[in-house]
Amino acid sequence: MFNNDRLLVLLLLLALLGACLWVLLPFASALFWAAVLAFASWPLMRLLTARLNGRESVAAGLLTAGWVILVAVPLLLFGFNLVDYIRELTGLINTLRLEGLPPPPEWLAGMPLFGDELVDLWRTVDQQGLALFATLKPYLGQVGNWLLARSAKLAGGMLELALSLVLVFFFYRDGPRLERFVQSLLTRLIGERAEHYLELVAATVQRVVNGVIGTAAAQSALALIGFWIAGVPGALLLGLLTFALSLIPMGPPLAWIPATAWLVWQGDYGYAIFLGIWGMFVISGVDNVLKPYLISRGGNLPLVVVLLGVFGGIYAFGFMGLFLGPTLLAVAYSLLSDWVSEARPAELPASPAPRREAGEERVS
Known part of the structure; x- marks a missing residue:
């Protein structure tokens, strides 16, 4: 049981932690x-x-x-x-x-x-x-x-x-010092599995970043092709803007919709219709296919869990949920898998068949 002094110290530490979180909340x-x-x-x-x-x-x-x-x-x-x-x-x-x-x-x-x-x-x-x-x-x-x-x-x-x-x-x-601090903290909390879950979180975040950057690169390349075909001035700059805007949800339309409006203003209605269709179904549509594929590639997390993590995370936490959603589901999936594998009873080895003595006849 806690004595009064230890309980008071624990309460003070919790209050200090809460105050620190309150200070850091705006950032x-x-x-x-x-x-x-x-x-x-x-x-x-x-x-x-x-x-x-x-x-x-x-x-x-x-x-x-x-x-x-x-x-x-x-x-x-x-x-x-x-x-x-x-x-x-x-x-x-x-x-x-x-x-x-x-x-x-x-x-x-x-x-x-x-x-x-x-x-x-x-x-x-x-x-x-x-x-x-x-x-x-x-x-x-x-x-x-x-x-x-x-x-x-x-x-x-x-x-x-x-x-x-x-x-x-x-x-x-200060990354190495932060890494050692987080690893020692997790080791104290969950023991020997701390390194495993740190690697799991690292791999998940790395795949999410690869998916986001890879999708942004694909969308910027497709946007650049569409701007060149439609004859929009500053196509290279607009392609770079599409890459930057692809890092935020619903960002690419902020690049190709004004370009489409400019084509309408110039009277190029055919190219405006082309760029509108290209932007809606190709530039913006590739995000729903390529990003989940790149995030799930190279990991043991099922694709449906990745999809739920990406879209559910964005719905629950905003753009931060793009990283938080898959990471939380990956850790939960790994925890449940470990718990199920540890709870499964070990299979007993099969007992060997009795050896037949030499000269023993089979009884019919």
């Missing part, structure tokens, strides 16, 4: 992403440290600069381009409100079955444009408020990203 997201980035690229940190003769601070600075170039710079360029897209979209809406729609394109009338109906619909919308804008006017304020809220949330996310890129330097530099 939980930034700390999480910094830990994920450092954890996923730790083999590169070891290699770079060895090449630099053990200078960990220099290696940490170089890797942090690499993350800034890879992630922060494309997002910053996207912010500047987004302002231009919004300005062009505002001009398009004002032009449509004052001058109406342009004449219907020739290919629209040539469409089989519905060509004439689509042309009539085009002219009807053009003639009733003022009434249409008057009808939509009460909803424009709501759309503006929604965009303002999403812009504020996006700005907050970019600030968290910048803070995580600062914190990742310290995770790189």
Whole structure:
């Protein structure tokens, strides 16, 4: 039984731990992403440290600069381009409100079955444009408020990203000491299996990162192909932006939807339809197939568990759930597997058949 002094010390330690968690709570997201980035690229940190003769601070600075170039710079360029897209979209809406729609394109009338109906619909919308804008006017304020809220949330996310890129330097530099601390803590809590579960978490996070980066690379390549075919200017820059936006849920449409709107504004309706279909079913659709496959590849976790971990984790925890979901299910799956294997009774060896003495006859 606890004596009073030991109980008081335990309560004080719990209160101290709760206060520390309360202080770190506003930075939980930034700390999480910094830990994920450092954890996923730790083999590169070891290699770079060895090449630099053990200078960990220099290696940490170089890797942090690499993350800034890879992630922060494309997002910053996207912010500047987004302002231009919004300005062009505002001009398009004002032009449509004052001058109406342009004449219907020739290919629209040539469409089989519905060509004439689509042309009539085009002219009807053009003639009733003022009434249409008057009808939509009460909803424009709501759309503006929604965009303002999403812009504020996006700005907050970019600030968290910048803070995580600062914190990742310290995770790189102090990584070995943090690893020894976590391993000793888990060893004290769960004993000899601590190293096994650390390896399990490491492998799961590594596969998730490979799935996210691999999917982002595939989406950026497909987006680059679509932008080149459609003749969108700055296709390479938009491809890099697609890579950065693929790291967040529903990010790639923020690259190809404005490009599609620009094509509509330029009157290239055929390429606009192509890019819209390409973006919806190819660029954004590959995320639902390639990411779960890459995450489940090379591990003993069933694919259905991976799918539940990815989508359920995103639903429960937001973007952090992309890593937390599969990791939690992997640890739970391993714990249950170990518990079932330990609870299974050992099979008794079969008793050997009695030996027949020499000369003994078989009784019929």
